[in-house]
Amino acid sequence: MNSLLVILSAAILFMLVLISLAFQPRVSAKITGWLFFAVAAAGFIIYGYAFSVLYPSPMHAVVRTVFAVFCMFLGRNEISAVSAVPAYQTPVMQILIYLAHLGALYVTASAVITGLGRRLLRLVNLLLVNRKNISLIYGVSDDTLSLASELQDSGTVVIFADDHYSADKEAQILNMGSLLFSGDAVSHPGKGFLKQIGAARRNRHLHIYCMQEGSDQNKMYAEAMRDALEDAGVPEERTSLTMITADQHTTELLQADPAKNRYGYGSVYALNRVEFIARLMMRRYPPYQTMTFDGHGKALENFEGVIIGFGSVGQAVLRSLLMNAQFEGSRFHAAVVDDKYDSAAGNFFYEYPGIGASYNIEFRKENGRGIPFYRYLSGISETLNYIAVCTGSEKENAEIAAELTEFISRTGSKAVVVQGTVNGIRHIDPKTGITETSTLYSAELLNNENIDHMAMVQNHQYNSGNGRTMEENWKACDYFSRMSCRAGTDxxxxxxxxxxxxxxxxxxxxxxxxxxxxxxxxxxxxxxxxxxxxxxxxxxxxxxxxxxxxxxxxxxxxxxxxxxxxxxxxxxxxxxxxxxxxxxxxxxxxxxxxxxxxxxxxxxxxxxxxxxxxxxxxx
Incomplete structure (x- = not known):
């Protein structure tokens, strides 16, 4: 009976050790870190005391102690050398000594298994990458990891390129069946890198997502990859690019142009982050749904909107709101609420003079949580249609939106409250209290054939009869015309x-x-x-x-x-x-x-x- 108990207990302990090695990297790293110091301290106490008793020379005892502690982590032990010490002859002390050695082996095994596991996963993932179309994401973050998961669901292999990432992110990437490259793959991508990931093989499509925070970084990487693809002889029609950038015009140079004999990507989708977020807000929570109409194309009420915060997102939302809340029978009015708008809006008035000259935009130098603003809000609650909270801080947005949602519910206003940041939009459902989130990093939204399909159709109808396909007409379309088609079809x-x-x-x-x-x-x-x-x-x-x-x-x-x-x-x-x-x-x-x-x-x-x-x- 004792033998069976020993066998079962040992097996359970062994399984617990293996399970702990399978924890998430962040968790196992913490366990290993704390355990290393605990085991090392125990080793110095165990062997330091024993050798001080057994050896009259202190120097001899110190050297032997250090050697014994190193042996603990290498899978060896010096237990037999200290077994003669009287204090270590009790069963309790012997168990503690063996537990200390087991802990040392755990620390070593954890490091070895982690290293070998990553190498094995990388090898397996590299073999699998040669069988599917490729999505190459430049930039590692929580958002791009979420994007990668969506892309994998669509049947594409995902590869990351970045020089700045944590060990936890690297493990997540490998565990999800993706690959991570750094070094030359980021700074100087060339034919060797393309061959390694199989991008030069026939009938395989490579879609590059440049998703770093900095526009210049994205542009430089897109240019470097374009040059590498040209050098490797990859056909343009098998490449596409999605890039976050504030410079829409220079990205046209990344587009292939057969007329100019210029190599480039077969398809380029350049996203201005704040313009895209504003467009997403209008698509998810359109102003027309907050208004009433006669059923014959005429509005029965005016449009009343409020924008809290007038940074880059607030300015983009005002422009989008202006484009999407114009109806026959209605007058447009929007109030911009920002106690510092005059220090941030100078370029806006210079860049868009027609807005101030032709539309009823009211600027209120007030705080979105202050008493003057809520007095104003109380006076227009019955006619209010839309509130966009765009302070530049997600935390402040959430706090203001929560207060406004409660205010809207209490006053019976029909206004919708939407939060906008550079990463996405949020809306608190006033009935359930559940926050609905739409992020920029969505596979559906980052594919121009999805979000721009109707715009492409309209542009093609404008250019019908020129002998080009819809895609060719869209590629030839300038930035202003694309924006016009998007606005019209939205x-x-x-x-x-x-x-x-x-x-x-x-x-x-x-x-x-x-x-x-x-x-x-x-x-x-x-x-x-x-x-x-x-x-x-x-x-x-x-x-x-x-x-x-x-x-x-x-x-x-x-x-x-x-x-x-x-x-x-x-x-x-x-x-x-x-x-x-x-x-x-x-x-x-x-x-x-x-x-x-x-x-x-x-x-x-x-x-x-x-x-x-x-x-x-x-x-």
Missing amino acids: FIDALLYTCGADREDVLNGRWHPSEQEMENLGRTEHLRWCAFHAAMGYRTMPEEVLRQRAAERQREIKETGSSRIRIAKDTRSRQHACLVDWDELDHLSKLEEELTGVHRDYKAADFDNIRMIPEMLKR
Whole structure:
């Protein structure tokens, strides 16, 4: 019976040791660290005392003690050498001595198993990488690890490249079946690296995600990988790039351009972080859902919004809110609440002069938690539609949003409260109290074919008949035109909602807008179009400037036989003659026709955008 008890107890103890070695790296590292110092201290006490008794020479005892402690961690022991010490002949002391040695073996085994385990996992993962398409993520963080998990679910192999990461992150990457490269793979990626990960093999697609915090870092790595891919002879159509950057224009140079014989990525999706977050907010929590309409394309109320915080995110949200809350029958008003807005908004007013000149934006130099602000909020609670909390601090956002959600519930306001940061958006459901989170690092959102598909369709319809595919037309599209298509197609659901319809109604042939509905929808589309241009920095072109540009156009035609001047739009000074009220468009159309001899109908352009909706949705 005693033998069976010993065998079972020993087996259980052995299993407990093995289980502890399988803990998460952060946990096992802490266990090993504390155990090392405890075991070393026990070893010095055990052997130090014993050898001081057995050897008359202190120097001899010190050297022998150090040697014995080292042997503990190497799997050897000096127990027989100290067994003659009377104090160590009791069963309790002998058990303690063996436990100390077992602890030393655990520390050593933990280090060896961790090292061997990582090497083995890396080898296995490297073999598997040669069988699937590759997603290469530049930048290791909790967010990119979450992205990697989503990408793996879609059937792609994920590889990380970064020089700055913790041992815990490295273990997570290996355990999820991914690979992590550093050194030259980050600073000087070349043909050898591409061959190692199998990117040069035929029929394999490589999608690179440059997700570092710094735009310059992302751009440099994207350029280095582009050069390596060209050197390795990887076809452009088998490559794509998603990059977080504040510089949208220079990324166009990373796109392949056969016309210029320029090698580049087959597809480039450049994300301005704050613009993307603002767009995500409008898609997840659209302003139109906070308003009421007559079912025939006309709003029954004005739009009232509040933005708390006017840093980069708050400014981007104001621009997006302006573009997505324009409706026939409604007046737009937004209050910006920030006790330091005047020290952060200088460039905003310079960059977007049309917003201040044409729209009802109120700036309140108040704190979003202060008494003056809540007095103001109480006065507009019945008409309030939207509150965006964008202070720049996730902690402050959460605190303010929680207070506002409680205020909204208590006052019976219908306003939606959304938090915006550089990493994503959050919304507290007032009924359940559950926080809904949408992060920037989502595989669905970081794929331009997903989030930009409708914009690509619209752009293709604008360019139908040029012989190019939809993807080719999108690649040839400049930054402004892409933003225009995104803004237009993001607003489709809002247009349908004003008529009491949705996409399913359109696809099933149940949407047939009446003449009055078309009139209202055209007016709303023009309001949206004007707001988009104001949010892109445009302002109204004076009539005298329009006449001057018409005269320049006529001179150019006489001198060269043709002219590329569009008299109503000046991209250099960012002026557009169509940034006027709907009722002034007929006069403008006639004036341009008089000046150029070319027929114009600017209202028809807005109506055409409405008529395109069914065909776009079908595609």
